Amino acid sequence: MKKSYAKTVVLFLCLVMALSLVTGCAKPAGNSSGADTGNQSATAPTQAADNTEKSSGKISEKERVLKVMFPEHPNQPVKNFAPAQQEIFKKTNIKLDFEVVPSSNYEDKKKILLATNNLPDIIRISKSDVNDYGTTGIFLPLMDYVKNDMVYFKEKWENIPDLIKVTLDGELYGFPVIARNEAKNGVGPVIRVDLLKKHNLKTPDTFDELLDVLAKLKEIYPNSIPWSMRSGTVKNIQKIAYMLGSGYGDDGIYYDYDVDGGRYVFGPATKEFKNVLSYLNKAYKMGVLDPDYAVSTKQQWEENLTSGKSFFFLDNSGFGLNYTNNLRKTDPEATFQIIPIPANQDGVRRAVFYATVFTGEMYAVNAKIKDPDTVIKFIDWMYSEEGSNITNFGVEGETFYIDENGQPQFIADYVAKFKDAQPSPYYAIYSDLGITKLNFSLWACNTMTQFQIEKLTGTWSDLYDEYWTIVGNDKAYVEPVMDPPLTAEEAERVKDILASLNTMLEQEYDKFIIGVKDISEYDAVIEKAIEMGALELEQIYNNALARLQQ
C-alpha cells in the first residue's frame, strides 16, 4: 500500500518534470519566432519613395537578401547564386536566396506554407492560389504600386489587357511571369508526310479527307494503327473538339470566338459537340483510330509512333520532330510533320495556340515583408530590358552580347562548352547560368533562348524551320482566352456543377465513340447536362467576363 503511494508520487513528479521540460523548451523557441515575425511586420510601408533615390544608384541602398521560393524542374537543377544572380547582386545590391522545391511536390509544400502563413519573401503561386488565398491577407496587395511606383511592369500591364484576368476584385496579388518572344504552337495534326509522298496521297485538306487518307494507309499496312492517342478519352476530346467546331477547354467550359461574337460555351451540352463524337466514331468504325484509344498510355502511344506502327496524331505538334529523330535511326526517310489545320464539316478551320504570353505562373510578395518599396522597385527592374537580359542570357560580355537590333544573343564560345551536355545543351546552360522561365525570371524566355542555343550547337535542323513556318503561316490558330477571375461563391458553384456534370458526361463519350449508342441519342445527354446546370456555368463565366470588361 505504502509502496504504491510512493510510486504515485514519483510518477507525478516525473510528469511534472517532463511537462516543465517541454514548456521550458517551447518558450525560447516561441520567443524567437515571435521576434521573427515582429521583425518582418515592423515594416509599415513608409513612404520612402524619394529616399530610395540613393547615392549608390542601386535599387537597394544596403545589401539585402530576398528569399524566393519556386519549383525546380529536374531537367534544370537550380544553383544558388549562379552567374545571373551574381550579376543581379552587382546591379541592384539584392542578393537572391533561392529556396527551391522539387516541382513534383511543389503544390504540397506551397499549400502548407500558405496555410500556416509562413511564406518566404517572394513565392511562386498559380492563378488559383490568388482566388483561394488572396483575401486572407498573406500576399502584399500590389495594385497601388503598379499604378504609382512601377515603370517597366506598368508598361507591360497596359500593353497586355488580358492580364487583368489575374486580378481578384480589382486587386493584384502576384506578378505574372510574362513570356518574351515566345514562339507559338499548339495542338495540331501531325502526319507521316514521307508515306503520303510514297503512296501518292494528297495532303488532307479536310477532316474527312484525313480519315480517307488514313484508311488508305491502313489498307496498305494492314497491321498498323494509323491514329494513336494517349491519356484517355477526355484529354483527346479536349484536343480535337475545337477544331471540329465545338470545344472543351479543360472541363468542358471554353471560350468560343465564333459564337455570338465570342462568349463562353459549355461544349458537351451543344449540338456542335455531336460532330466531335460522330467524327471519332467514324474513325473508330473505319479502323483508323486505335481500338485501345481510351486506355492507351503515353508510353504505348510513343511506342506506336516511333516504331512506325502509327502514322498520325493530334496532340502537341512539337512531338513530331522528336519522333522523327527516333524513326530515322531505322528509316532515314521517315518524317513526321505538321499539316495545316484541315477544314471541318462546316468548312471552317480553327485551332488554339498554347498559352504563351502568360502561362499561369505568378510571384506573390509576402505581406509581412520589410520595406516593400525597394522590393517592388527590384521586381519592376526584373521586367526591364536589362533585368530580363540578365535573367535570360546571363552576363553581358561573357555569355551574351547585344546585336545590331538591340536583341541579346548568346556568345558562341560560351555555348560551345555545353555541346554534349545532358539532358540537352540548353538545359545545361540554363542551369549553369541560373536563367529563363524555370528559374526566377519575370519577363522570361523559353523558345527564344532555346532556338539560339540549338542553332549554335548544331542540333537545329531544316525540319524545325519548316515546322515553325507551317505553324506561323496557318491562319487557323487563335490565341487562347484566359479565364476571368471568379468570386469565391462562383468558384464554389462551378466546382459543384462540374463535379456531377463531368461524372455523368465522361461515362457517355466512349459509348458514342465506340458506337454502343447512336449519335441521335446524344440529344438526351445534352438535355440532361442542361438540367444539371450547364447553362448556369456558361452564365457564370460570361457574367464574370462582362464584369471585367466594365
Next chain:
Amino acid sequence: MSKTRKIKMSTGYKIFNVINHILLLILVFVTVYPMYYIFIVSISNGIYVSRGEVYLLPKGITLSAYKTVFQNSDIWRAYLNTIIYTTVGTAINIVLSSMCAYPLSRKDFYGRPVFTFIVAFTMFMSGGMIPLYLVVLKLGLIDTIWSIVLPPAINTFNMIIMRTFFQDIPVSLQESAFLDGANDLQILWKIILPLSKPIMATMVLFYAVQHWNSFFSALIYLNSKSKYPVQILLRNIVIAGEFADQQTSIGNVESNFAVVAMNYKYAVIIISVVPILMVYPFLQKHFAKGVMIGALKG
C-alpha cells in the same frame, strides 16, 4: 540410413509436386520480372525502349542514363544526406523505442495500462499535417536535420512489437538480476537487449528502410537544397518527367539523345533501391525470425 527410411512417393504426390513447382516458378517470375525489367530498360538504348523492343534482354547496352543522373551534382550530396539521416534517425529510433518498450513490457510498471493506452492511441489518431508542421516550426526545427529525425522518433507499431518481444523474456531472469543488485537500466542493457538481437535487427531494418524511403517530411520541413535527401531529387526526376505535354517540346530530352525519359526514370529507381536492397541479405536471418516471434506470441 536415409535410404532405408525413404518413403516412396505416390504418383499423386509427384503430380502435386510438379504442379506446385510450376506455380511457384510462375510466382517467382511475376515478382522478379518487374525488377528485372526495370534493370534492363535502365541499361538499354533509349531508341529501342521507346519502340517497345526491350522486354527480355537489354538492347543496345549503354550506361548513358546513369551518366545523366549522376551528372546532376546534387545527387552525391543528397546521397550523403540520406545516409546521415538514416543512421542518425535509426539510432534515435532504436534507443527511444527500446526505452519506451521496456517499461511497458514490465507487468509491475505502475500505470502501465494508462500509458499503453496513451501510446497506442497515437496509432489511430494523429494531429494532422498542418498542426505537426506548426509544432516543428515553433520548436525551431525547420530546415535542420532534427526536423527529419525527431518527429518519427518512435513508431508506435514497431515499439509495440518490441514490447511484446520483451514480455516473452522470462521474468525470473530479471528477478534474479534484481537480487544480484542490478537496477532497471542495467537489466535493460545487460539482460534484455542481449537477448533481443533478432528483434533489434528487425527494428533496425524497419526503421532504416523507413528513413531511406522517406521524402515527405524532408520536402515540407527542409528549405535548403543542400539538405535534401536523395529520394526527393529522384522522385522529382521520376514524376516530373511528363513535362512536355503543354509546351513547345522541340528538342526535349527525348529528341537529341539516346536517353528517353523511361531509361532515365528506371535508372533512378535502380539507384535509389539498390543500396537499401543490399542491406537485406545481412539482416534477413534475424528479420524473418524477429517479426514472427513478435507477432505470433503477441
